[in-house]
Structures are given as structure tokens and as C-alpha cells.
Amino acid sequence: MSKSQRKRHLLLRLIIAIVIALLLAGSLFFTDRIESALGWKEDSAIPLPNAKELRVHFIDVGQADSCVIELPDDRKMIIDGGDVDAAAGLIDYIDSNIFEGQDGGFDFAILTHSDADHCGSLDDVISRYPVEVFYRPNVLASYSGFDDPGKEQLNGEYSSKNTKVYKEVIDAAYKNSDSVVVTDADDDTCNVIRPEGLQQGDAGYYEINFFTPTKDSYKDWNDYSPIMILEYAGKRIVFSGDAEKENEAEFVDLAKKGQGKFSRFDENFTVDVIKLGHHGSDTSSSREYLDTLTTPDSCASLVAVISCGAGNSYGHPKPEVLARLADMGVKEDNILRTDIVGSVLISVKIENGIASVVVNDKTITTVRSRHSWKKTVIILITVDFAVIIILPELAAVPLSAKKKRRK
Ligand SMILES: [Zn+2]
Known part of the structure; x- marks a missing residue:
């Protein structure tokens, strides 16, 4: 893959990761309903x-x-x-x-x-x-x-x-x-x-x-x-x-x-x-x-x-x-x-x-929950960026290149 191709791929993955993160962040507006649907509410x-x-x-x-x-x-x-x-x-x-x-x-x-x-x-x-x-x-x-x-x-x-x-x-x-x-x-x-x-x-x-x-x-x-x-x-x-x-x-x-x-x-x-x-x-x-x-x-x-x-x-x-x-x-x-x-x-x-x-x-209405959707969203956004941006980047560096650098 050429340098410019890699750049394009990275940009595309970044856009996908940001879209997923925004969707997850948007779900925070429905925290109450999501926690109820997941059965996390104490009531x-x-x-x-x-x-x-x-x-x-x-x-x-x-x-x-x-x-x-x-x-x-x-x-x-x-x-x-x-x-x-x-x-x-x-x-x-x-x-x-x-x-x-x-x-x-x-x-x-x-x-x-x-x-x-x-x-x-x-x-x-x-x-x-x-x-x-x-x-x-x-x-x-x-x-x-x-x-x-x-x-x-x-x-x-x-x-x-x-x-x-x-x-x-x-x-x-x-x-x-x-x-x-x-x-x-x-x-x-x-x-x-x-x-x-x-x-x-x-x-x-x-x-x-x-x-x-x-x-x-x-x-x-x-x-x-x-x-x-x-x-x-x-x-x-x-x-x-x-x-x-x-x-x-x-x-x-x-x-x-x-x-x-x-x-x-x-x-x-x-x-x-x-x-x-x-x-x-x-x-x-x-x-x-x-x-x-x-x-x-x-x-x-x-x-x-x-x-x-x-x-x-x-x-x-x-x-x-x-x-x-x-x-x-x-x-x-x-x-x-x-x-x-x-x-x-x-x-x-x-x-x-x-x-x-x-x-x-x-x-x-009680908002006392056993688990927090907010905390879950933070974890999911971190995982999102890790899986879509960081992991492929690490994987994309050839092993031989890593060895060469070490010399
Ligand atoms: Zn008094």
C-alpha cells in the first residue's frame, strides 16, 4: 500500500470511528430508556x-x-x-x-x-x-x-x-x-x-x-x-x-x-x-x-x-x-x-x-440504576477508537520494518 493510500484508509477509518462515537454519545440522551430496557433500573x-x-x-x-x-x-x-x-x-x-x-x-x-x-x-x-x-x-x-x-x-x-x-x-x-x-x-x-x-x-x-x-x-x-x-x-x-x-x-x-x-x-x-x-x-x-x-x-x-x-x-x-x-x-x-x-x-x-x-x-421517577449507561458509553467509545484506528495501524507496520528500526 502506498503512503497516500494508507493516509486515505486512515482518514476513512477515523471518520467511521467518529460517527460511531457520536452515535454512542447521542444515546446518552436516552439513558433512562436504555437502562430500563436493559433491566438496570432498581425499580x-x-x-x-x-x-x-x-x-x-x-x-x-x-x-x-x-x-x-x-x-x-x-x-x-x-x-x-x-x-x-x-x-x-x-x-x-x-x-x-x-x-x-x-x-x-x-x-x-x-x-x-x-x-x-x-x-x-x-x-x-x-x-x-x-x-x-x-x-x-x-x-x-x-x-x-x-x-x-x-x-x-x-x-x-x-x-x-x-x-x-x-x-x-x-x-x-x-x-x-x-x-x-x-x-x-x-x-x-x-x-x-x-x-x-x-x-x-x-x-x-x-x-x-x-x-x-x-x-x-x-x-x-x-x-x-x-x-x-x-x-x-x-x-x-x-x-x-x-x-x-x-x-x-x-x-x-x-x-x-x-x-x-x-x-x-x-x-x-x-x-x-x-x-x-x-x-x-x-x-x-x-x-x-x-x-x-x-x-x-x-x-x-x-x-x-x-x-x-x-x-x-x-x-x-x-x-x-x-x-x-x-x-x-x-x-x-x-x-x-x-x-x-x-x-x-x-x-x-x-x-x-x-x-x-x-x-x-x-x-x-427513580433514576437509581444498578449499572450506568454513561460509564458503558465511555468504555465503548474507547474500544471503538482502539479497534478502528489504533489496532489496524499497529498491524499495518511490517515485522521486517520493526526489526530494521531496531538496528
Ligand atoms: Zn432551626
Whole structure:
């Protein structure tokens, strides 16, 4: 073959390789459909038995926090109760959406920490709707000589908080609950909540696991907040109150060690919904924390909820946090801010044996895949160029020429 013929052949092969590479790259626009067709989607797993839906209400209480969870076994949980000015609106929401005008009570109330924007109206709520088990932080209520009824229950070297609002909620907790426990992820008597009489795999089985706090005291009041994951029908929702750097780092560290219940946090572990810590402050939601709870693939369907007030003076949510989410591939439509959309209702529904996450009546399609079409395309393009350009080039050099060169 003459030199000019070889050049022409090389050019032709280069064009063919580029066309194939472009076709492969174009297929990335259909990643979703291709992964479904190849059966790589996790949702094509074994059908689930029918069971009731799980409903999580992230209630708009302005620059504060309150969630109510309706569990599939009809038990009810409240996490935090807004600020002192939220009582009327919060009770009205609970009256009309949870108990529908009937008498009732909460099976669980969780006060994540002692700040006013979380405990402010919880005393009013539990005075109206009494509680079976109340979870309190490991912080003594010491306002104006108040004798905290739970002093003997507190662990190790606890701190004490001298505010009226915290004293009032602790006082109300002991008056309106069957039992009060101190939140402690190491305490096996209260660090997991499951339905009574059901086993894993049964219809309606769920778990709420507490992963932090594991220390008795923290520098910042916010860090007493538990990181909890609610899991139902393979879907996971994370709550973390106002947990900040210290608590998140503790969680990431334990997840890396992978001992005991932390063994679930392998590289494939993902959650479906994250309630962002501390109203979307940049002192929470560190990249390491978010990476522990997601995979690069899962971020496209991840739902992030931010509880914050319109025009709040803290600038929550912080642009840095929103940029972090965008960088991870979280879709703007899947970031739900209570200052913009008001209260948010997230349900986990099981239809035809498939569980799905529904946000304000809109189903979120899971993009969690066992294998990645994107990675496959990169490998195929590399192989394409190798087979069409490089291999024939190597083969085209005669053996005698190679020998000659060596001389
Ligand atoms: Zn807060």
C-alpha cells in the first residue's frame, strides 16, 4: 500500500470511528430508556406486597421547623413544633390534615434540640394531642430555678439551657407523655422504631433508625439533633433537625467505619429524600455528608426539602448549599423550599407492587440504576477508537520494518 493510500484508509477509518462515537454519545440522551430496557433500573426489582402509604408532612412554619409523619401502621410522629408564634397555624394544619377534627394523639414526638424555632409551639401541640413516647435532647432545662423532671435520665456530662421556651416544652413533655426518653443513637432501647408484630419483608414494615447523636454533649445546641433515616418499601427519607458540621462529621466517620448498623452505608447506599439540615445553612449539608447518602446516579431523582421562611435574615438556604446540590446533579424542580412552595407532602405509595415517592401528588421517577449507561458509553467509545484506528495501524507496520528500526 502506498503512503497516500494508507493516509486515505486512515482518514476513512477515523471518520467511521467518529460517527460511531457520536452515535454512542447521542444515546446518552436516552439513558433512562436504555437502562430500563436493559433491566438496570432498581425499580424493576421483586414486586412488593400491598400496604398502606407512608405520608410525611413538612409543614410551613416560617423560619422554623416541623414535620408530621403518618406511618403505614397508622402510628403518628411529630418532629419539632415551630417557633412560639406558630401554634395556631400548626395546630390548625394538624387538626385538618392529620386528625381531621377527631381527637387523637401522637405515638412519638421528637424534639431535635433546644432552640426556639424547633420547640416554640411543641408544648401547645402536645397539650392538645398527647404523646406516647417523647424524645428529648440530652440537655437540662434550667430556666429560672426550674427543676427538670428528667434530670436523672440525662447521660454523662450534659449541658444545661436557660431559656423559657425550652423549659416550657420539657415541662409539657413530662405532663403530656406516657414516657420521655433521651435521644441517644447508642441506646438500643429507643434508637430504632418499627411496627409492632411485623418482620422485615412483611407488608407495611418500616424502620426509623437513629444514627446520631452518640456523644453526651456538643459545642453547638444544633448538634444535639439526631440524624434519622425512615425506610419504607425500599424508599428512604433522612431527617437531621439542625445538625451541623460536628454531628454530620460524626455520622460520616461512623459510616466510613461501617460497624453494626452503619454497615448499610456502602458505596451503593442512597436515599430518596433529604430534609436538609439547619434550614439549608452552609454550616450543614457538607459534601461528604451528602455523598454518604447518595450515589452520582441517584442525585437526578433525589428530593431535597428545605424548611425556611421567606426573606429570613439568615439568608437560608445559602447559595453555597444550592450550588452544591446543583453540582451533584440534583434537579432544581426536586428542591422544595417551604418559603416558596409552602407545606410539602411526600408520600411513599405502593402500586402494582412498585413503591414510588410522590411529592405534592407528583411521582418522582427513580433514576437509581444498578449499572450506568454513561460509564458503558465511555468504555465503548474507547474500544471503538482502539479497534478502528489504533489496532489496524499497529498491524499495518511490517515485522521486517520493526526489526530494521531496531538496528
Ligand atoms: Zn432551626
